[in-house]
Amino acid sequence: MDAADVEAVWRIESARIVAAxxxxxxxxxxxxxxxxxxxxxxxxxxxxxxxxNPVGWLKATARRRAIDAIRRRAALQDRYALLAADGETGxxxxxxxxxDPDRIDDDVLALMFVSCHxxxxxxxxxxxxxxxxxxxxxxxxARAFLVPVPTVQARITRGKKTIAAAGVPFELPAAGERxxxxxxxxxxxxxxxxxxxxxxxxxxxxRPDVAYEAIRLARTLAALLPDEPEVHGLxxxxxxxxxxxPARTGPDxxxxxxxxxxxxxxxxxxxxxxxAALATASVRGLGPYGLQAAIAAAHASASSVxxxxxxxxxxxxxxxxxxxxxxxxxLNRAVAVAMASGPEPAxxxxxxxxxxxxxxxxxxxxxxxxxxxARLGRRAEARAELExxxxxxxxxxxxxxxxxxxxxxx
Amino acid sequence: MSKYMLIMRGTDESNAxxxxxxxxxxxxxxxxxxxxxxxxxxxxxxxxxxxxQGVVVDFSGETPVVTDGPYGETKELFGGFFLVDVASKQExxxxxxxxxxxxxxxxxxxRVPGSDEAPQAGA
Numbered sequence: 001m002d003a004a005d006v007e008a009v010w011r012i013e014s015a016r017i018v019a020a021x022x023x024x025x026x027x028x029x030x031x032x033x034x035x036x037x038x039x040x041x042x043x044x045x046x047x048x049x050x051x052x053n054p055v056g057w058l059k060a061t062a063r064r065r066a067i068d069a070i071r072r073r074a075a076l077q078d079r080y081a082l083l084a085a086d087g088e089t090g091x092x093x094x095x096x097x098x099x100d101p102d103r104i105d106d107d108v109l110a111l112m113f114v115s116c117h118x119x120x121x122x123x124x125x126x127x128x129x130x131x132x133x134x135x136x137x138x139x140x141x142a143r144a145f146l147v148p149v150p151t152v153q154a155r156i157t158r159g160k161k162t163i164a165a166a167g168v169p170f171e172l173p174a175a176g177e178r179x180x181x182x183x184x185x186x187x188x189x190x191x192x193x194x195x196x197x198x199x200x201x202x203x204x205x206x207r208p209d210v211a212y213e214a215i216r217l218a219r220t221l222a223a224l225l226p227d228e229p230e231v232h233g234l235x236x237x238x239x240x241x242x243x244x245x246p247a248r249t250g251p252d253x254x255x256x257x258x259x260x261x262x263x264x265x266x267x268x269x270x271x272x273x274x275x276a277a278l279a280t281a282s283v284r285g286l287g288p289y290g291l292q293a294a295i296a297a298a299h300a301s302a303s304s305v306x307x308x309x310x311x312x313x314x315x316x317x318x319x320x321x322x323x324x325x326x327x328x329x330x331l332n333r334a335v336a337v338a339m340a341s342g343p344e345p346a347x348x349x350x351x352x353x354x355x356x357x358x359x360x361x362x363x364x365x366x367x368x369x370x371x372x373x374a375r376l377g378r379r380a381e382a383r384a385e386l387e388x389x390x391x392x393x394x395x396x397x398x399x400x401x402x403x404x405x406x407x408x409x410x
Numbered sequence: 411m412s413k414y415m416l417i418m419r420g421t422d423e424s425n426a427x428x429x430x431x432x433x434x435x436x437x438x439x440x441x442x443x444x445x446x447x448x449x450x451x452x453x454x455x456x457x458x459x460x461x462x463q464g465v466v467v468d469f470s471g472e473t474p475v476v477t478d479g480p481y482g483e484t485k486e487l488f489g490g491f492f493l494v495d496v497a498s499k500q501e502x503x504x505x506x507x508x509x510x511x512x513x514x515x516x517x518x519x520x521r522v523p524g525s526d527e528a529p530q531a532g533a
Contacts, residue, residue: 008500012449105448212411216495219450246526267525273453 014135233290239274
């Protein structure tokens with residue numbers, strides 16, 4: 001057994017092990033530390049002597065490390081007594097939390113809610129979710145977000161301290177705050193997905209491995225909370241967006257715009273999964289993620305840009321603007337309006353956004369404005385806008401597309 | 411990340427052993443699918459009927475020839491599959507080790523290439 005085998009077992013078991021240990025010790029940070037120690041030990045000892053029962057080995061070792069840590073903490077004497085008695089049962093024994101499958105499901109859910117808790121910084125939420133729930137190493141998270149490993153480690157350490165200092169309980173949110181807290185979890189998954197689907201920096205437009213983590217987490221959440229429409233909405237949005245990945249970059253890695261994509265390269269089984277998730281999400285009216293998924297579905301179901309139902313997309317953007325107002329939604333509505341009714345009414349929407357300075361410093365508004373001006377034949381203005389957009393854009397691949405468009409207007 | 415198909419290959423003996431404990435086998439299979447589902451890796455799963463009930467359509471000649479019965483003389487018969495979307499080949503193997511299977515059965519692990527890897531029509 002080598003490191004990759006250890007990682008594979010860990011990927012499958014991490015959330016359940018950390019969740020059960022947190023339930024057991026009442027201490028999220030301690031549970032996470034103990035679980036990480038167990039993995040580190042596995043990486044050393046499994047290649048030399050592979051355990052007969054790897055999962056049982058990990059659970060037993062993590063539990064022993066948790067007991068060691070509690071022993072070191074005099075303040076937790078009473079819990080220690082409880083644990084030590086239970087710790088005599090030896091390796092391979094099931095944790096009490098895992099005898100009842102509903103209980104472990106709730107504990108995994110609680111783990112997601114704690115990792116995405118509003119007391120944490122957005123960066124810490126992402127790092128903790130990927131590490132604790134998805135079972136990624138700090139190195140993998142650093143690679144995903146193009147930040148140094150020590151930065152990720154610091155975010156996780158600080159995050160655990162914040163959770164402890166704020167006394168965040170290990171439990172599912174109360175009914176009154178459940179909707180809002182779930183929204184917090186969904187937005188963390190969405191941030192991870194968008195980092196994979198449009199990298200904010202670096203030389204690659206797509207990082208499907210990062211997007212995959214979000215999809216996997218969304219599937220887990222949908223399995224654990226089957227009655228929450230927005231969970232299915234987010235899953236549908238991710239599946240339908242990822243379905244276009246194979247056509248979104250050319251052989252040289254350059255972005256291919258929607259209108260130029262070879263739609264035969266879209267992943268049709270992902271589209272089918274996305275449409276199925278969207279159908280589940282639509283049972284009680286669509287929320288913000290469901291509406292975005294419905295827009296993605298309108299694209300996914302069209303054989304070409306011309307055959308796309310742009311009027312429907314405009315209506316969906318209007319609905320999205322009502323439930324989740326944002327300048328980016330307005331900008332996308334403008335693009336849809338341009339396709340449905342021509343560039344002029346679209347330009348009016350963008351000009352309003354720019355006049356109100358609602359997207360300061362973003363390359364998106366000038367990029368769209370440049371496109372619309374070009375379609376109206378106002379070439380010099382269009383070129384200036386596209387050049388401005390290129391200067392503001394941090395993704396090298398997107399930037400070169402903008403510069404190419406600007407150059408074409410000379 | 412990639413999709414992998416975990417292909418169940420049973421022998422006459424393992425199939426008989428499975429049928430002898432069919433209720434237990436069904437329950438563990440359901441639990442296994444539930445585990446895949448909650449891990450966020452489940453894509454699809456199906457089990458196949460008795461190969462003796464199968465039909466083979468053979469394209470060797472000018473027109474397809476239909477014959478009853480199992481395909482060829484294979485000792486290990488394709489009995490069903492789980493399609494999983496996992497982080498690595500090692501993870502696919504780890505799930506394959508957990509497939510409910512009777513003694514003597516085998517599970518073949520095969521990668522499903524993404525649509526960006528498939529040969530392009532007209533290219």
